[in-house]
Amino acid sequence: MSGRNGKAVSGGSKRSGGKKLGGTGGQRRNARDTGSNGGTGDRSRRNAGSGESPRAIAGVPVIVGQLVTCEIIGLTHDGDGVGRVDGYTLFIRDALPGEKVQAEVVSIGKSFGKARMTELLQGGSDSGSVGRVKPPCPIYDSCGGCQLQHLSYSEQLRWKRQHVVDNLARIGKLAVAGEVGSGAAASKAATEGQQTVIVHPTIGMNAPWRYRNKAQVPIGFGEGGLIGGFYEQGSNDIVEMDACLIQQEENEETVRAVKEAARMLDIGAYNRATGRGLLRHVVVRHARTTGQRMVVLVTNGRDIPHAQEFAALIREKVPGVVSICQNVQTAATPVVFGEETRVLWGEDVIYDEIDGIQFAISPRSFFQVNPEQTVRLYGKAVEYAALTGNETVMDAYCGAGTISLFLAKHADKVYGVEIVPEAIEDAKRNARLNGIHNAEFEVGPAEAIMPRWKDDGIVPDVIVVDPPRKGCDPSLIDTMLELRPSRIVYVSCNPSTLARDLRLLEDGGYKTVEVQPVDMFPHTGHVECVVSLNQILN
Ligand SMILES: C[S@@+](CC[C@H](N)C(=O)[O-])C[C@H]1O[C@@H](n2cnc3c(N)ncnc32)[C@H](O)[C@@H]1O
Secondary structure (H helix, E strand, C coil): CECCCCCECCCCCCCCCCCECCCCCCCCCCCCCCCCCCCCCCHHHHCCCCCCCCCCCCCCCCCCCCEEEEEEEEECCCCCEEEEECCEEEEEECCCCCCEEEEEEEEECCCEEEEEEEEEEECCCCCCCCCECCCCCCCCCCECCCCCCCECHHHHHHHHHHHHHHHHHHCCCCCECCCCCCHHHHHHHHHCCCCCEEECCCECCCCCCCCECEEEEEEEEECCEEEEEEEECCCCCEEECCCCCCECHHHHHHHHHHHHHHHHCCCCECECCCCECCEEEEEEEECCCCCCEEEEEEECCCCCCCHHHHHHHHHHHCCCEEEEEEEECCCCCCCCCCCEEEEEEECCCEEEEECCEEEEECCCCCCCCCHHHHHHHHHHHHHHHCCCCCCEEEEECCCCCHHHHHHHCCCCEEEEEECCHHHHHHHHHHHHHCCCCCEEEEECCHHHHHHHHHHCCCCCCEEEECCCCCCCCHHHHHHHHHHCCCEEEEEECCHHHHHHHHHHHHHCCEEEEEEEEECCCCCCCCCEEEEEEEECCC
Protein backbone atom coordinates (compact mmCIF):
# COMPACT_ATOMS: atom_id res chain seq x y z
CA MET A 1 0.00 0.00 0.00
CA SER A 2 1.09 3.55 -0.43
CA GLY A 3 0.84 6.37 2.09
CA ARG A 4 0.14 9.94 1.12
CA ASN A 5 3.82 10.57 0.62
CA GLY A 6 3.64 8.11 -2.23
CA LYS A 7 5.96 5.65 -0.55
CA ALA A 8 4.86 2.05 -0.43
CA VAL A 9 3.73 1.00 3.02
CA SER A 10 2.48 -2.33 4.16
CA GLY A 11 -1.10 -2.85 5.18
CA GLY A 12 -3.80 -0.18 5.22
CA SER A 13 -3.46 3.51 5.82
CA LYS A 14 -1.37 4.55 8.77
CA ARG A 15 -3.13 5.21 12.01
CA SER A 16 -2.23 7.75 14.58
CA GLY A 17 -1.82 5.22 17.28
CA GLY A 18 -4.40 7.18 19.22
CA LYS A 19 -7.21 5.50 21.05
CA LYS A 20 -10.28 4.70 19.04
CA LEU A 21 -13.81 4.86 20.24
CA GLY A 22 -17.15 3.87 18.93
CA GLY A 23 -19.69 6.44 17.90
CA THR A 24 -22.06 7.30 15.14
CA GLY A 25 -23.72 10.38 13.80
CA GLY A 26 -20.62 12.24 12.72
CA GLN A 27 -20.39 15.99 12.88
CA ARG A 28 -20.05 18.31 9.94
CA ARG A 29 -18.20 21.55 10.05
CA ASN A 30 -20.01 24.84 9.82
CA ALA A 31 -20.04 26.57 6.51
CA ARG A 32 -16.61 27.88 5.73
CA ASP A 33 -15.31 26.74 9.06
CA THR A 34 -12.99 24.65 7.08
CA GLY A 35 -9.64 23.07 7.46
CA SER A 36 -8.68 21.28 10.57
CA ASN A 37 -10.41 22.67 13.54
CA GLY A 38 -8.37 20.68 15.91
CA GLY A 39 -9.33 17.66 14.01
CA THR A 40 -12.96 17.71 12.96
CA GLY A 41 -12.58 16.32 9.52
CA ASP A 42 -15.39 16.45 7.01
CA ARG A 43 -16.43 12.84 6.87
CA SER A 44 -18.60 13.28 3.83
CA ARG A 45 -15.63 13.61 1.52
CA ARG A 46 -13.79 10.53 2.66
CA ASN A 47 -16.46 7.88 2.82
CA ALA A 48 -15.19 5.99 -0.16
CA GLY A 49 -15.08 2.74 1.72
CA SER A 50 -18.41 3.13 3.43
CA GLY A 51 -19.58 -0.25 2.23
CA GLU A 52 -22.87 1.09 0.88
CA SER A 53 -21.80 0.64 -2.72
CA PRO A 54 -22.75 -2.51 -4.69
CA ARG A 55 -19.82 -4.69 -5.72
CA ALA A 56 -20.69 -4.62 -9.41
CA ILE A 57 -23.01 -2.60 -11.61
CA ALA A 58 -24.05 -3.55 -15.13
CA GLY A 59 -22.20 -1.36 -17.62
CA VAL A 60 -19.56 -0.20 -15.10
CA PRO A 61 -16.17 -1.55 -16.22
CA VAL A 62 -14.72 -2.06 -12.71
CA ILE A 63 -15.84 -3.90 -9.61
CA VAL A 64 -15.22 -3.14 -5.95
CA GLY A 65 -11.91 -4.60 -4.80
CA GLN A 66 -10.38 -4.61 -8.30
CA LEU A 67 -6.84 -3.29 -8.74
CA VAL A 68 -6.60 -0.84 -11.63
CA THR A 69 -3.87 1.22 -13.24
CA CYS A 70 -4.65 4.86 -14.02
CA GLU A 71 -3.10 8.10 -15.17
CA ILE A 72 -4.23 11.01 -13.05
CA ILE A 73 -5.63 13.84 -15.12
CA GLY A 74 -7.02 16.19 -12.51
CA LEU A 75 -7.82 16.85 -8.87
CA THR A 76 -11.30 17.14 -7.37
CA HIS A 77 -12.27 19.93 -4.96
CA ASP A 78 -11.78 17.33 -2.22
CA GLY A 79 -8.15 16.81 -3.26
CA ASP A 80 -8.74 13.36 -4.80
CA GLY A 81 -6.95 12.49 -8.05
CA VAL A 82 -9.16 11.95 -11.11
CA GLY A 83 -8.42 8.92 -13.27
CA ARG A 84 -10.28 7.03 -16.01
CA VAL A 85 -10.60 3.30 -16.65
CA ASP A 86 -12.25 2.50 -19.99
CA GLY A 87 -13.93 5.90 -19.89
CA TYR A 88 -15.21 5.36 -16.34
CA THR A 89 -14.18 8.06 -13.83
CA LEU A 90 -12.49 7.12 -10.58
CA PHE A 91 -11.70 9.53 -7.77
CA ILE A 92 -8.51 8.23 -6.26
CA ARG A 93 -7.49 9.29 -2.80
CA ASP A 94 -3.91 10.54 -2.47
CA ALA A 95 -3.14 10.45 -6.20
CA LEU A 96 -1.90 13.61 -7.91
CA PRO A 97 -2.17 14.94 -11.48
CA GLY A 98 0.62 13.72 -13.76
CA GLU A 99 1.10 10.50 -11.81
CA LYS A 100 0.45 6.96 -12.94
CA VAL A 101 -0.87 4.89 -10.05
CA GLN A 102 -2.19 1.52 -9.11
CA ALA A 103 -5.41 1.79 -7.10
CA GLU A 104 -7.98 -0.42 -5.46
CA VAL A 105 -11.62 0.34 -6.26
CA VAL A 106 -13.52 0.86 -2.99
CA SER A 107 -16.97 1.95 -4.18
CA ILE A 108 -18.80 2.36 -7.46
CA GLY A 109 -21.79 4.23 -8.77
CA LYS A 110 -23.29 4.54 -12.24
CA SER A 111 -21.24 7.56 -13.28
CA PHE A 112 -18.15 7.43 -11.07
CA GLY A 113 -16.41 5.38 -8.43
CA LYS A 114 -13.87 5.85 -5.68
CA ALA A 115 -10.52 4.17 -5.26
CA ARG A 116 -7.58 4.14 -2.94
CA MET A 117 -4.06 4.48 -4.28
CA THR A 118 -2.02 1.36 -3.58
CA GLU A 119 1.16 2.19 -5.49
CA LEU A 120 2.75 5.12 -7.21
CA LEU A 121 3.95 3.74 -10.55
CA GLN A 122 5.27 6.87 -12.24
CA GLY A 123 5.74 10.57 -11.57
CA GLY A 124 5.81 12.12 -8.12
CA SER A 125 8.70 13.44 -6.11
CA ASP A 126 11.39 11.56 -8.05
CA SER A 127 10.55 13.31 -11.30
CA GLY A 128 9.35 16.46 -9.49
CA SER A 129 6.56 16.62 -12.06
CA VAL A 130 3.56 17.16 -9.84
CA GLY A 131 4.89 18.58 -6.61
CA ARG A 132 4.36 15.55 -4.39
CA VAL A 133 5.91 16.14 -0.97
CA LYS A 134 6.09 14.19 2.25
CA PRO A 135 3.26 15.45 4.47
CA PRO A 136 4.82 16.78 7.68
CA CYS A 137 1.84 15.88 9.85
CA PRO A 138 2.24 12.42 11.43
CA ILE A 139 -1.51 11.77 11.42
CA TYR A 140 -2.26 13.10 7.93
CA ASP A 141 -3.10 9.59 6.68
CA SER A 142 -5.91 9.11 9.13
CA CYS A 143 -7.15 12.64 9.91
CA GLY A 144 -9.80 14.18 7.69
CA GLY A 145 -8.91 17.81 8.41
CA CYS A 146 -6.41 18.48 5.58
CA GLN A 147 -6.57 17.20 2.01
CA LEU A 148 -3.49 18.61 0.27
CA GLN A 149 -0.50 18.23 2.57
CA HIS A 150 1.01 15.78 0.07
CA LEU A 151 1.10 18.52 -2.58
CA SER A 152 3.79 21.23 -2.41
CA TYR A 153 2.47 24.59 -1.24
CA SER A 154 3.28 26.37 -4.51
CA GLU A 155 1.34 23.66 -6.39
CA GLN A 156 -1.56 24.00 -3.96
CA LEU A 157 -1.75 27.71 -4.77
CA ARG A 158 -1.56 27.04 -8.50
CA TRP A 159 -4.21 24.32 -8.28
CA LYS A 160 -6.56 26.53 -6.25
CA ARG A 161 -6.46 29.24 -8.91
CA GLN A 162 -7.06 26.64 -11.62
CA HIS A 163 -9.96 25.22 -9.64
CA VAL A 164 -11.54 28.69 -9.56
CA VAL A 165 -10.91 29.19 -13.28
CA ASP A 166 -12.45 25.82 -14.12
CA ASN A 167 -15.58 26.58 -12.11
CA LEU A 168 -15.98 30.03 -13.64
CA ALA A 169 -15.67 28.55 -17.13
CA ARG A 170 -17.73 25.39 -16.63
CA ILE A 171 -20.53 26.57 -14.32
CA GLY A 172 -20.42 30.34 -14.83
CA LYS A 173 -19.75 30.16 -18.59
CA LEU A 174 -17.30 33.01 -18.14
CA ALA A 175 -14.35 33.66 -20.44
CA VAL A 176 -11.17 33.84 -18.38
CA ALA A 177 -8.31 35.93 -19.75
CA GLY A 178 -5.13 34.13 -20.79
CA GLU A 179 -6.34 30.68 -19.86
CA VAL A 180 -5.22 27.62 -21.71
CA GLY A 181 -8.21 25.63 -20.43
CA SER A 182 -10.77 28.24 -21.40
CA GLY A 183 -8.90 29.41 -24.48
CA ALA A 184 -11.87 28.74 -26.76
CA ALA A 185 -14.24 30.74 -24.57
CA ALA A 186 -11.67 33.52 -24.22
CA SER A 187 -10.99 33.83 -27.95
CA LYS A 188 -14.72 33.63 -28.76
CA ALA A 189 -15.26 36.41 -26.22
CA ALA A 190 -12.44 38.46 -27.77
CA THR A 191 -13.92 38.02 -31.26
CA GLU A 192 -17.25 39.23 -30.00
CA GLY A 193 -15.59 42.22 -28.35
CA GLN A 194 -16.51 40.85 -24.95
CA GLN A 195 -14.16 41.54 -22.05
CA THR A 196 -12.60 38.54 -20.38
CA VAL A 197 -12.34 37.96 -16.63
CA ILE A 198 -8.96 38.29 -14.92
CA VAL A 199 -8.23 35.61 -12.33
CA HIS A 200 -5.13 36.57 -10.37
CA PRO A 201 -2.64 34.11 -8.85
CA THR A 202 -3.76 32.87 -5.44
CA ILE A 203 -2.49 34.96 -2.54
CA GLY A 204 -0.72 32.48 -0.27
CA MET A 205 0.92 32.60 3.13
CA ASN A 206 4.65 32.93 3.71
CA ALA A 207 4.57 30.29 6.44
CA PRO A 208 1.39 28.29 5.87
CA TRP A 209 1.21 26.43 9.20
CA ARG A 210 -0.22 27.07 12.65
CA TYR A 211 -2.71 29.58 11.29
CA ARG A 212 -6.09 28.57 12.77
CA ASN A 213 -7.37 30.71 15.64
CA LYS A 214 -10.27 28.38 16.40
CA ALA A 215 -10.43 24.67 17.20
CA GLN A 216 -13.65 22.68 17.33
CA VAL A 217 -12.93 19.30 18.87
CA PRO A 218 -15.44 16.44 19.06
CA ILE A 219 -15.42 14.65 22.41
CA GLY A 220 -16.11 10.97 22.93
CA PHE A 221 -14.82 8.17 25.06
CA GLY A 222 -12.24 5.48 24.53
CA GLU A 223 -10.85 2.69 26.62
CA GLY A 224 -9.13 5.10 28.98
CA GLY A 225 -12.13 7.41 29.38
CA LEU A 226 -12.81 10.79 27.80
CA ILE A 227 -10.97 11.59 24.59
CA GLY A 228 -11.14 14.37 22.00
CA GLY A 229 -9.49 14.83 18.67
CA PHE A 230 -10.67 14.20 15.16
CA TYR A 231 -12.92 11.90 13.21
CA GLU A 232 -11.06 9.04 11.64
CA GLN A 233 -11.23 9.05 7.87
CA GLY A 234 -14.27 7.33 6.49
CA SER A 235 -15.89 6.75 9.86
CA ASN A 236 -17.49 8.55 12.74
CA ASP A 237 -14.97 7.24 15.23
CA ILE A 238 -13.05 9.83 17.18
CA VAL A 239 -9.30 9.50 17.54
CA GLU A 240 -7.52 11.13 20.47
CA MET A 241 -5.26 13.94 19.26
CA ASP A 242 -3.30 16.68 20.97
CA ALA A 243 -1.38 18.26 18.09
CA CYS A 244 -2.47 19.69 14.75
CA LEU A 245 0.01 21.51 12.53
CA ILE A 246 -2.46 24.04 11.14
CA GLN A 247 -3.80 24.97 14.55
CA GLN A 248 -2.32 27.77 16.65
CA GLU A 249 -0.38 26.16 19.51
CA GLU A 250 -2.35 28.12 22.10
CA ASN A 251 -5.50 26.30 21.03
CA GLU A 252 -3.83 22.91 21.41
CA GLU A 253 -2.77 23.86 24.90
CA THR A 254 -6.28 25.01 25.83
CA VAL A 255 -7.97 21.89 24.45
CA ARG A 256 -5.49 19.67 26.30
CA ALA A 257 -6.22 21.52 29.54
CA VAL A 258 -10.00 21.21 29.11
CA LYS A 259 -9.73 17.47 28.46
CA GLU A 260 -7.51 17.01 31.51
CA ALA A 261 -9.89 19.01 33.70
CA ALA A 262 -12.88 17.01 32.42
CA ARG A 263 -11.11 13.74 33.17
CA MET A 264 -10.18 14.90 36.67
CA LEU A 265 -13.81 15.76 37.44
CA ASP A 266 -15.17 12.69 35.70
CA ILE A 267 -17.28 14.72 33.27
CA GLY A 268 -19.11 12.27 31.01
CA ALA A 269 -18.31 12.25 27.30
CA TYR A 270 -21.14 12.26 24.78
CA ASN A 271 -21.90 8.98 23.05
CA ARG A 272 -23.18 9.61 19.54
CA ALA A 273 -24.69 6.15 19.29
CA THR A 274 -26.90 6.38 22.37
CA GLY A 275 -27.32 10.16 22.61
CA ARG A 276 -26.16 9.91 26.23
CA GLY A 277 -23.28 11.61 28.00
CA LEU A 278 -22.61 15.29 28.54
CA LEU A 279 -19.61 16.83 26.77
CA ARG A 280 -20.06 16.89 22.97
CA HIS A 281 -17.52 19.41 21.72
CA VAL A 282 -14.84 21.67 23.08
CA VAL A 283 -14.55 24.84 21.01
CA VAL A 284 -11.64 27.15 21.72
CA ARG A 285 -10.62 30.47 20.22
CA HIS A 286 -7.39 32.41 20.52
CA ALA A 287 -7.03 36.09 19.69
CA ARG A 288 -3.43 36.55 18.66
CA THR A 289 -3.35 40.35 19.00
CA THR A 290 -4.61 40.37 22.60
CA GLY A 291 -3.61 36.87 23.72
CA GLN A 292 -7.16 36.28 25.00
CA ARG A 293 -8.61 32.78 24.86
CA MET A 294 -12.20 31.54 24.96
CA VAL A 295 -13.49 28.08 25.85
CA VAL A 296 -16.96 26.92 24.84
CA LEU A 297 -18.18 23.64 26.31
CA VAL A 298 -20.91 22.24 24.08
CA THR A 299 -23.03 20.00 26.25
CA ASN A 300 -25.90 17.59 25.85
CA GLY A 301 -28.01 19.24 28.58
CA ARG A 302 -27.88 22.27 30.85
CA ASP A 303 -26.40 20.82 34.02
CA ILE A 304 -22.65 20.44 34.24
CA PRO A 305 -21.64 18.73 37.48
CA HIS A 306 -18.98 20.77 39.33
CA ALA A 307 -19.30 23.51 36.71
CA GLN A 308 -17.45 26.13 38.75
CA GLU A 309 -14.71 23.70 39.73
CA PHE A 310 -14.41 22.74 36.06
CA ALA A 311 -14.02 26.41 35.09
CA ALA A 312 -11.50 27.00 37.90
CA LEU A 313 -9.38 24.05 36.82
CA ILE A 314 -9.31 25.27 33.22
CA ARG A 315 -8.26 28.77 34.35
CA GLU A 316 -5.57 27.35 36.59
CA LYS A 317 -4.13 25.32 33.71
CA VAL A 318 -4.45 28.09 31.09
CA PRO A 319 -4.11 31.60 32.51
CA GLY A 320 -4.87 33.27 29.14
CA VAL A 321 -8.50 32.09 29.26
CA VAL A 322 -10.79 35.07 29.83
CA SER A 323 -14.11 33.53 28.84
CA ILE A 324 -15.60 30.12 29.61
CA CYS A 325 -19.04 29.58 28.12
CA GLN A 326 -21.50 26.74 27.80
CA ASN A 327 -23.59 26.04 24.75
CA VAL A 328 -26.40 23.52 25.03
CA GLN A 329 -26.98 21.17 22.11
CA THR A 330 -29.33 18.26 22.85
CA ALA A 331 -30.44 17.45 19.31
CA ALA A 332 -29.18 14.37 17.48
CA THR A 333 -27.61 16.50 14.78
CA PRO A 334 -24.21 17.05 13.25
CA VAL A 335 -24.63 20.80 13.90
CA VAL A 336 -22.15 21.70 16.63
CA PHE A 337 -23.91 24.57 18.40
CA GLY A 338 -27.38 24.70 19.90
CA GLU A 339 -29.37 27.88 20.41
CA GLU A 340 -28.67 28.44 24.12
CA THR A 341 -25.35 29.89 25.26
CA ARG A 342 -24.39 31.15 28.72
CA VAL A 343 -21.28 32.39 30.44
CA LEU A 344 -19.88 30.02 33.08
CA TRP A 345 -17.03 32.28 34.04
CA GLY A 346 -15.50 35.56 32.84
CA GLU A 347 -16.40 37.56 29.76
CA ASP A 348 -19.02 36.80 27.12
CA VAL A 349 -16.57 37.74 24.35
CA ILE A 350 -12.88 37.89 23.58
CA TYR A 351 -11.28 40.77 21.69
CA ASP A 352 -9.09 40.57 18.61
CA GLU A 353 -7.81 43.16 16.16
CA ILE A 354 -7.56 43.13 12.38
CA ASP A 355 -5.60 45.91 10.75
CA GLY A 356 -6.24 48.41 13.52
CA ILE A 357 -9.95 47.59 14.00
CA GLN A 358 -10.98 45.87 17.21
CA PHE A 359 -13.51 43.06 17.27
CA ALA A 360 -15.48 41.47 20.07
CA ILE A 361 -16.11 37.82 19.26
CA SER A 362 -18.78 35.77 21.01
CA PRO A 363 -19.07 31.98 21.01
CA ARG A 364 -21.32 31.61 17.97
CA SER A 365 -20.15 34.56 15.88
CA PHE A 366 -18.50 33.86 12.56
CA PHE A 367 -14.95 35.18 12.62
CA GLN A 368 -12.36 34.35 9.98
CA VAL A 369 -10.03 31.62 11.26
CA ASN A 370 -6.83 32.74 9.51
CA PRO A 371 -5.95 36.21 10.82
CA GLU A 372 -2.93 36.79 8.56
CA GLN A 373 -4.92 36.10 5.40
CA THR A 374 -8.03 37.91 6.65
CA VAL A 375 -6.19 41.22 6.34
CA ARG A 376 -5.45 40.41 2.69
CA LEU A 377 -8.99 39.21 1.99
CA TYR A 378 -10.70 42.23 3.51
CA GLY A 379 -8.11 44.55 1.95
CA LYS A 380 -9.12 43.23 -1.48
CA ALA A 381 -12.83 43.62 -0.69
CA VAL A 382 -12.27 47.26 0.26
CA GLU A 383 -10.10 47.84 -2.84
CA TYR A 384 -12.76 46.37 -5.15
CA ALA A 385 -15.48 48.45 -3.45
CA ALA A 386 -13.50 51.52 -4.67
CA LEU A 387 -15.03 53.87 -2.14
CA THR A 388 -14.45 57.63 -2.10
CA GLY A 389 -16.25 58.44 1.14
CA ASN A 390 -19.61 59.40 -0.40
CA GLU A 391 -21.10 55.96 -1.00
CA THR A 392 -23.90 54.01 0.58
CA VAL A 393 -22.92 50.35 0.98
CA MET A 394 -24.95 47.25 1.83
CA ASP A 395 -23.05 44.34 3.38
CA ALA A 396 -25.08 41.12 3.21
CA TYR A 397 -24.11 38.13 5.39
CA CYS A 398 -22.04 40.51 7.54
CA GLY A 399 -21.28 38.23 10.52
CA ALA A 400 -19.89 40.29 13.40
CA GLY A 401 -19.60 43.31 11.10
CA THR A 402 -16.00 42.68 10.15
CA ILE A 403 -16.06 43.69 6.48
CA SER A 404 -18.72 46.36 7.22
CA LEU A 405 -16.43 48.19 9.62
CA PHE A 406 -13.53 48.14 7.16
CA LEU A 407 -15.88 49.57 4.53
CA ALA A 408 -17.36 52.16 6.91
CA LYS A 409 -14.00 53.90 7.19
CA HIS A 410 -14.18 54.72 3.47
CA ALA A 411 -17.95 55.13 2.91
CA ASP A 412 -20.72 57.54 3.84
CA LYS A 413 -22.98 54.83 5.26
CA VAL A 414 -22.89 51.04 5.61
CA TYR A 415 -25.89 48.78 6.26
CA GLY A 416 -25.06 45.25 7.43
CA VAL A 417 -27.42 42.28 7.69
CA GLU A 418 -26.80 38.89 9.30
CA ILE A 419 -28.99 35.99 10.43
CA VAL A 420 -27.32 35.15 13.79
CA PRO A 421 -28.57 37.54 16.52
CA GLU A 422 -25.40 37.26 18.65
CA ALA A 423 -23.27 38.19 15.64
CA ILE A 424 -25.35 41.34 15.12
CA GLU A 425 -24.96 42.20 18.82
CA ASP A 426 -21.21 41.82 18.28
CA ALA A 427 -21.36 43.95 15.14
CA LYS A 428 -23.07 46.78 17.03
CA ARG A 429 -20.64 46.47 19.89
CA ASN A 430 -17.73 46.44 17.44
CA ALA A 431 -18.94 49.64 15.77
CA ARG A 432 -19.13 51.37 19.18
CA LEU A 433 -15.76 49.97 20.21
CA ASN A 434 -14.11 51.55 17.19
CA GLY A 435 -16.06 54.82 17.32
CA ILE A 436 -17.69 54.01 13.99
CA HIS A 437 -21.06 55.78 13.74
CA ASN A 438 -21.92 55.32 10.07
CA ALA A 439 -22.66 51.57 10.21
CA GLU A 440 -26.12 50.18 10.99
CA PHE A 441 -26.82 46.51 11.55
CA GLU A 442 -29.98 44.46 11.36
CA VAL A 443 -30.64 40.85 12.23
CA GLY A 444 -32.53 38.55 9.85
CA PRO A 445 -32.19 36.72 6.55
CA ALA A 446 -30.53 39.00 4.01
CA GLU A 447 -33.12 37.93 1.42
CA ALA A 448 -35.88 39.33 3.66
CA ILE A 449 -34.16 42.43 5.04
CA MET A 450 -32.66 43.82 1.82
CA PRO A 451 -36.01 44.08 -0.02
CA ARG A 452 -37.26 46.04 2.98
CA TRP A 453 -34.30 48.39 2.80
CA LYS A 454 -35.15 48.84 -0.85
CA ASP A 455 -38.77 49.67 0.01
CA ASP A 456 -37.46 52.13 2.60
CA GLY A 457 -35.74 53.97 -0.24
CA ILE A 458 -32.13 53.06 0.58
CA VAL A 459 -30.13 53.18 -2.65
CA PRO A 460 -26.73 51.43 -2.44
CA ASP A 461 -23.79 52.44 -4.61
CA VAL A 462 -22.01 49.22 -3.69
CA ILE A 463 -23.27 45.86 -2.44
CA VAL A 464 -20.90 43.43 -0.73
CA VAL A 465 -21.99 39.82 -0.24
CA ASP A 466 -20.10 37.15 1.72
CA PRO A 467 -22.50 34.18 1.88
CA PRO A 468 -21.96 30.72 3.36
CA ARG A 469 -20.93 27.84 1.08
CA LYS A 470 -24.37 27.46 -0.49
CA GLY A 471 -24.03 30.92 -2.02
CA CYS A 472 -26.63 33.68 -2.25
CA ASP A 473 -30.31 33.01 -1.96
CA PRO A 474 -31.76 33.39 -5.50
CA SER A 475 -34.24 35.99 -4.30
CA LEU A 476 -31.36 38.03 -2.87
CA ILE A 477 -29.77 38.07 -6.33
CA ASP A 478 -33.09 39.37 -7.72
CA THR A 479 -33.13 42.12 -5.09
CA MET A 480 -29.53 43.07 -5.91
CA LEU A 481 -30.45 43.34 -9.58
CA GLU A 482 -33.41 45.56 -8.69
CA LEU A 483 -31.24 47.74 -6.44
CA ARG A 484 -28.71 48.05 -9.27
CA PRO A 485 -25.60 49.29 -7.43
CA SER A 486 -22.69 50.50 -9.59
CA ARG A 487 -20.45 47.82 -8.12
CA ILE A 488 -20.85 44.45 -6.45
CA VAL A 489 -18.10 42.81 -4.43
CA TYR A 490 -18.66 39.08 -3.98
CA VAL A 491 -16.60 37.29 -1.30
CA SER A 492 -16.98 33.53 -1.65
CA CYS A 493 -15.71 30.38 0.00
CA ASN A 494 -17.13 28.08 -2.67
CA PRO A 495 -16.07 28.49 -6.32
CA SER A 496 -19.00 26.48 -7.69
CA THR A 497 -21.80 28.49 -6.03
CA LEU A 498 -19.80 31.64 -6.80
CA ALA A 499 -19.74 30.72 -10.49
CA ARG A 500 -23.48 29.97 -10.44
CA ASP A 501 -24.26 33.36 -8.85
CA LEU A 502 -21.90 35.26 -11.16
CA ARG A 503 -23.78 33.84 -14.13
CA LEU A 504 -27.07 35.15 -12.67
CA LEU A 505 -25.52 38.55 -12.05
CA GLU A 506 -24.01 38.67 -15.55
CA ASP A 507 -27.37 37.76 -17.07
CA GLY A 508 -28.87 40.56 -14.98
CA GLY A 509 -26.55 43.25 -16.40
CA TYR A 510 -23.25 42.99 -14.49
CA LYS A 511 -19.76 42.26 -15.73
CA THR A 512 -17.31 40.17 -13.72
CA VAL A 513 -14.06 42.11 -13.87
CA GLU A 514 -11.49 40.55 -11.56
CA VAL A 515 -11.25 37.54 -9.30
CA GLN A 516 -8.68 37.31 -6.52
CA PRO A 517 -8.29 33.85 -4.95
CA VAL A 518 -6.94 34.00 -1.39
CA ASP A 519 -5.62 30.95 0.44
CA MET A 520 -7.42 31.17 3.75
CA PHE A 521 -7.07 27.45 4.47
CA PRO A 522 -3.62 26.13 3.44
CA HIS A 523 -3.35 22.33 3.02
CA THR A 524 -7.10 21.94 2.61
CA GLY A 525 -9.02 21.87 -0.66
CA HIS A 526 -10.76 25.16 0.14
CA VAL A 527 -10.18 28.47 -1.56
CA GLU A 528 -11.68 31.87 -0.91
CA CYS A 529 -12.27 34.45 -3.65
CA VAL A 530 -12.97 38.16 -3.81
CA VAL A 531 -14.68 39.23 -7.02
CA SER A 532 -15.39 42.66 -8.43
CA LEU A 533 -18.37 43.22 -10.71
CA ASN A 534 -19.44 46.39 -12.46
CA GLN A 535 -22.85 47.38 -13.65
CA ILE A 536 -23.03 47.40 -17.45
CA LEU A 537 -24.29 50.79 -18.53
CA ASN A 538 -26.65 50.74 -21.50
C1 LIG B 1 -19.01 33.41 5.34
S1 LIG B 1 -19.71 34.16 6.73
C2 LIG B 1 -19.25 35.84 6.47
C3 LIG B 1 -19.22 36.70 7.69
C4 LIG B 1 -18.47 38.02 7.58
N1 LIG B 1 -18.66 38.68 6.33
C5 LIG B 1 -17.01 37.83 7.90
O1 LIG B 1 -16.17 37.89 7.00
O2 LIG B 1 -16.69 37.62 9.06
C6 LIG B 1 -21.38 34.06 6.27
C7 LIG B 1 -22.32 34.63 7.29
O3 LIG B 1 -23.63 34.58 6.74
C8 LIG B 1 -24.55 34.33 7.79
N2 LIG B 1 -25.79 33.88 7.15
C9 LIG B 1 -26.11 32.65 6.71
N3 LIG B 1 -27.30 32.68 6.08
C10 LIG B 1 -27.73 33.97 6.10
C11 LIG B 1 -28.88 34.63 5.58
N4 LIG B 1 -29.83 33.98 4.92
N5 LIG B 1 -28.98 35.95 5.77
C12 LIG B 1 -28.03 36.63 6.44
N6 LIG B 1 -26.92 36.05 6.96
C13 LIG B 1 -26.76 34.73 6.78
C14 LIG B 1 -23.81 33.36 8.67
O4 LIG B 1 -24.33 33.36 9.97
C15 LIG B 1 -22.39 33.91 8.61
O5 LIG B 1 -22.15 34.83 9.65
